[in-house]
Amino acid sequence: MLLSQNKNYKKMKTFGASKEFLLAEEIEWEVVAEGVKRKIKGYDDKIMLVVVEFEKGAEGSPHEHHHSQVTYVESGEFDFTIGDVTKKVKGGDSVYIPPHVLHGAICRDKGTLIDVFSPIREDFMGD
Amino acid sequence: MLLSQNKNYKKMKTFGASKEFLLAEEIEWEVVAEGVKRKIKGYDDKIMLVVVEFEKGAEGSPHEHHHSQVTYVESGEFDFTIGDVTKKVKGGDSVYIPPHVLHGAICRDKGTLIDVFSPIREDFMGD
Numbered sequence: 001m002l003l004s005q006n007k008n009y010k011k012m013k014t015f016g017a018s019k020e021f022l023l024a025e026e027i028e029w030e031v032v033a034e035g036v037k038r039k040i041k042g043y044d045d046k047i048m049l050v051v052v053e054f055e056k057g058a059e060g061s062p063h064e065h066h067h068s069q070v071t072y073v074e075s076g077e078f079d080f081t082i083g084d085v086t087k088k089v090k091g092g093d094s095v096y097i098p099p100h101v102l103h104g105a106i107c108r109d110k111g112t113l114i115d116v117f118s119p120i121r122e123d124f125m126g127d
Numbered sequence: 128m129l130l131s132q133n134k135n136y137k138k139m140k141t142f143g144a145s146k147e148f149l150l151a152e153e154i155e156w157e158v159v160a161e162g163v164k165r166k167i168k169g170y171d172d173k174i175m176l177v178v179v180e181f182e183k184g185a186e187g188s189p190h191e192h193h194h195s196q197v198t199y200v201e202s203g204e205f206d207f208t209i210g211d212v213t214k215k216v217k218g219g220d221s222v223y224i225p226p227h228v229l230h231g232a233i234c235r236d237k238g239t240l241i242d243v244f245s246p247i248r249e250d251f252m253g254d
Contacts, residue, residue: 021212041197041221060243093148094168098173117174
């Protein structure tokens, strides 16, 4: 296929890359839902890491996206749903979410998720 | 460009994807260097997350690779070198390592790094 025939070609956009050292106190929390806040902690066009803190009872509403995702549970306890399977996950557990699979989480005990995506979550970036 | 003219075409290989739920106790530690052990905690061809535990004084020797990398410091304290810059990082900090940039870490206080890569670290996978 010619590059010019690739219908995605015109949509390609670069977001560059983050700084190389991202110290915790240098980055502000962004509130994204009730009881949920995040920090973007490193990215280029291919990869993005986001730290997400949840209060007990807060929810990551079910959603899907074209990105591959891995989420590592740093702390707390969550009921995590991927497709039609829900399991309890806690510190040290992780989940893999394939592209376009519906997923969501309910926080049962206050804690932190490390969400990583490929490619970058372009919808998390400003213009 | 025709797909068959892409010199990388024949090298492309799929590793499939990990399970969707990866509970901490289900995965064995793999010792990768003196005082360094890891668990692969989720992947597909585009992304991989690896948990790496370091004893005090253990070292991630300087190396480089074609993958984009973000590393989140879950705990401990490390002198982290990217290119010719070395900084102290601790729990909650993170670093972004561009493709082909030399990097390494020396553990100053026992702890855990969350290494994420895009694409998958094919060299971490068995045949």
